[in-house]
Amino acid sequence: MSRSSAPLVIAIDGPSGSGKSSVSRAVATRLGLAFLDTGAMFRALTWWCLERGLDLHDEAAVAQAARELPLTMVTEPQAPGVAVDGTDVGAAIRESRISEQVSAVATNLEVRAELRRRQREIIAECRDRVGGVVAEGRDITTVVAPDADVRVLLYASEEARLRRRAKELHGHAEAEAVAATHAQVVHRDRKDSTVSSFMEAAEGVTTVDTSDLDFEQSVEAVLEVVAATVGTRA
Ligand SMILES: Nc1ncnc2c1ncn2[C@@H]1O[C@H](COP(=O)(O)OP(=O)(O)O)[C@@H](O)[C@H]1O
Numbered sequence: 001m002s003r004s005s006a007p008l009v010i011a012i013d014g015p016s017g018s019g020k021s022s023v024s025r026a027v028a029t030r031l032g033l034a035f036l037d038t039g040a041m042f043r044a045l046t047w048w049c050l051e052r053g054l055d056l057h058d059e060a061a062v063a064q065a066a067r068e069l070p071l072t073m074v075t076e077p078q079a080p081g082v083a084v085d086g087t088d089v090g091a092a093i094r095e096s097r098i099s100e101q102v103s104a105v106a107t108n109l110e111v112r113a114e115l116r117r118r119q120r121e122i123i124a125e126c127r128d129r130v131g132g133v134v135a136e137g138r139d140i141t142t143v144v145a146p147d148a149d150v151r152v153l154l155y156a157s158e159e160a161r162l163r164r165r166a167k168e169l170h171g172h173a174e175a176e177a178v179a180a181t182h183a184q185v186v187h188r189d190r191k192d193s194t195v196s197s198f199m200e201a202a203e204g205v206t207t208v209d210t211s212d213l214d215f216e217q218s219v220e221a222v223l224e225v226v227a228a229t230v231g232t233r234a
């Protein structure tokens with residue numbers, strides 16, 4: 001798909017396992033845009049707090065850590081990266097111990113304010129440097145970039161999301177793998193829902209339901225929303 005030379009900011013939100021990261025990366029690659037995984041920023045902060053032995057429920061200490069976090073986000077969609085103080089934490093932040101504890105950090109309102117500030121800075125920088133970005137998370141369409149050119153809520157049924165995550169983590173989606181994944185997906189979304197609204201689309205946000213779509217169809221569905229929206233901007 002070709003696009004006009006005007007900068008393009010695409011905001012994508014959705015629950016865990018809806019396909020935000022993988023679909024956003026593919027969309028960014030196809031459109032020649034940067035890619036920002038905001039969940040990785042909450043994960044990196046969680047990793048750093050644990051490295052330093054902080055109690056994640058000590059809100060003031062974690063908020064201070066957020067302000068000091070020496071974080072680098074690499075926004076190249078074909079090779080995205082996350083580094084803390086020069087250490088590549090791309091793999092470490094996906095470990096279950098982080099997935100299980102990240103909500104304690106993500107529900108800290110001072111942390112959210114600090115990471116929101118950084119996310120806006122990165123989005124603005126990508127807009128200027130490469131002509132745009134696909135930024136994904138839980139509150140991008142509503143809080144971080146409500147003025148984005150394209151705003152999408154990526155939805156998938158709980159069953160589809162559990163199946164996808166089980167396959168990713170355990171290599172199959174048999175009953176015991178799905179059950180093991182339940183806490184990471186459903187419980188975490190419940191906690192995260194207390195600070196962001198990502199289960200229903202806000203006004204002006206287009207819902208793309210991927211429950212019955214395969215990966216490539218999901219990418220195409222988002223690209224169609226982009227084409228329709230950019231078309232109406234001209
Ligand atoms: N439409 C889809 N159909 C099937 N699998 C998908 C689809 N979208 C994503 N996946 C797979 O589901 C898993 C979770 O996707 P991911 O992008 O990490 O979701 P999120 O960022 O929303 O948590 C990944 O293994 C991904 O390849």
Ligand SMILES: Nc1ccn([C@H]2C[C@H](O)[C@@H](COP(=O)(O)OP(=O)(O)O)O2)c(=O)n1
Pocket residue numbers: 015016017021038039040042043102103106107136137138139140188192196
């Ligand atoms: N903009 C964002 C992005 C993520 N979060 C929270 C929600 C999750 O618990 C963590 C990690 O998000 P991430 O998108 O990596 O999680 P999943 O890939 O969907 O499992 O951060 C948030 O509160 N706001």
